[in-house]
Amino acid sequence: MSLQDWTEAELGIHGRVLPVMQAPDAVLSAASSPVDPADPETVRLAADLVATMRVSPGCVGLAASQVGVARHVFAVDVSGHPKARTVHGTFVLCNAVVEEATRNEKGREGCMSVPDLTGDVKRASRIAVRGRLPGSGEEVVVETDAFEARALQHEVDHCDGYLFLDRVAGAHAVYARQTYL
Structure with a gap:
């Protein structure tokens, strides 16, 4: 199985849509525990993250802590986003770590767990994650x-255990989220 062909159907599991925790819920500020990627509970959680992400407008990533599970698992899919250059499709990673990071750039971020705010965060623009x-x-x-x-x-x-708010330079870099009717 390669990164690019991971889907719920590949594993024979269809995910459940789970409620998303919002700050200041304690699970969002706790470091997650490593997982056994082959454990059926981890596979179920992966499918649930993808299902929840897919029904959430504008969502491009979702971590297990955001659905109340303190495990080191997350889903990402930036397909179709106008700011995306490289796109690997929908994928889930367990126990991921950033191995290389270069060229920090400031950019605006939002989060489903902090629905009313966005903020400017400096992040590496090129990375390698294992x-x-x-x-x-x-x-x-x-x-x-x-x-x-x-x-x-x-x-x-x-x-x-960090939110984007933990990475902003200060209060001057936090903004009320714009809503459109």
Whole structure:
């Protein structure tokens, strides 16, 4: 199984849509526990993250802590986002770590767990992330840039117990989210 063909159907599981925790829920500020990628509970959680992400407008990533589960698992899919250059499609990583990061750039971020705010965060614009795929446990390295790099770092932060608000330079870099009718 490669990174690019991970889907719920590949594993024979259809995910459930779960409620998303909002700050200041304690699970969002706790470091997540490593997982066994081959454990059926991890595979179920991966499918649930993808299902929840798909029904959430504008969502490009979702970590297990955001659905109340303190496990080091997250889903990402930046397909179709106008700021994305490199796109790996929908994928889930377990126990992911950033191995290389270069060229910090400031960019605006939002989060489903902080629905009323956005903020300017400096993140690497080119990264390499090592993690394991749910189900097979295969180790993969995702090398990416631009918006997908930002999304991966945002989700790794969730697994480490950080929100984007922990990364802004100060109150001057936090904004009320714009809503459109």
